[in-house]
Amino acid sequence: MGKALFITGTGTDIGKTYVTGLIVKKLRDAGLNGGYYKAALSGAVLDEKGVLQPGDALHVNAVAGIGESIPQLVSYIYQEAVSPHLAAKLNDEPIDFGRVERDYHRAKDKYEYLTMEGSGGIICPLRWDEKQHVILDDLVKHLNLGVLIVADAGLGTINSAVLTIEHLRAREIPVRGIIFNNYIPHDIMQDDNAKMIEAMTGVKVLAYVKKGDKELDMKVEVLKGLYE
Template sequence: MSKSIFITGTGTDIGKTYIAALIVKKLKEYGFKSAYYKAAMSGNIKNENGKLIPGDAKFVKDMAEIEQSLDEMCPYVYERAVSPHLASKIEGNPVDLKVAKENYESIKDKYDYITLEGSGGILCPLRFGDKKIFLEDFIKACKLSSILVADTGLGTINDIALTAFYMKEKGLNLKAIIFNNYIEGDIMQEDNIKMCEYLTGLKVIACVKKGDTDIDISKELFESLYE
């Protein structure tokens, strides 16, 4: 049976997919059979046959060089670059929580570690209408703990503190923080790291610079984070 972790972020375009790809790649380099899963994915393009390709999944697959099929990585794929709840209103095929969970569980016996990623920030709705499904519902249904990805720059203290507070209030287990777009030696960013650790009580386990192709997380730390 595999171990898993959920990658959430302080918002859209924070770099969750990039960080997830580095994590999946690193786990593979450590000798584990590593996989990726995202319940719903928006803003995708069609291939030459007119089929929507889950772009984030393809990015992870290519960067990590894993054999996992794209079809296995994401059950709900939308073309419009909007929240999945709105994309499905426009395109049809709304997220069914049972299906999203079952697809995730169907791959658990195949891999050592599964890195799951959310759509947008933690409050992103997956479905809103006749049924209301939010990311937190998926996380709870799958009994997942999370890692928070955030930009290291200006405004991140507020973004991280509010996200961590919300997740705590909702009973979601947040284990650590990873910073993206890190600039070594930048006095503001170094202070942001210290302030975010103080305000949340969480450890910053990695700081990733633009263009990095590796993430500095030990095998032992991965083993302690994934459940």
């Protein structure tokens, strides 16, 4: 059985998928068997054949050269670009967490280093109906995962990163580190953002990803150490 790491973001569209692509690529380029899994993806696009295309999974699959099939990469694919709990309601297709757990463990058995991407930020309702109330952090806790946080390097990130870390700690979910995305080198505010988040939480900014970066600037040994 392999090791795993959960990727969350300080919000939606923050660059989780982009950074995850670079992470899995880095592992695979180093000759390691890196894989990808996502429990629920909303905002999928219908192709000309009427098949829903899960953009996040296809992006990481291509960038990192995993070569995996769609059903092994994502358990639930919804077209509506809304929170999974609402997309599930609109489609009358609620998430079965037994299935998510099986799919996750199958992926973890197959790959030495499995990177699981979340939906939205850490407080993202996955299921909210008469039978069950499940938020993304419940799933992360249930699967015993440690978390890496993708945060935008710019204005507002101290608030969203520190809140995310405090929430994870309140839920007793291990925080492995932060990656800054859309980073502009030598920007006084962005460098101070990193320093302030580190000082306030003790969590380190482990890597800085610039717009358009094709490689993750991080030692593969450090990256490997984040997986458990």
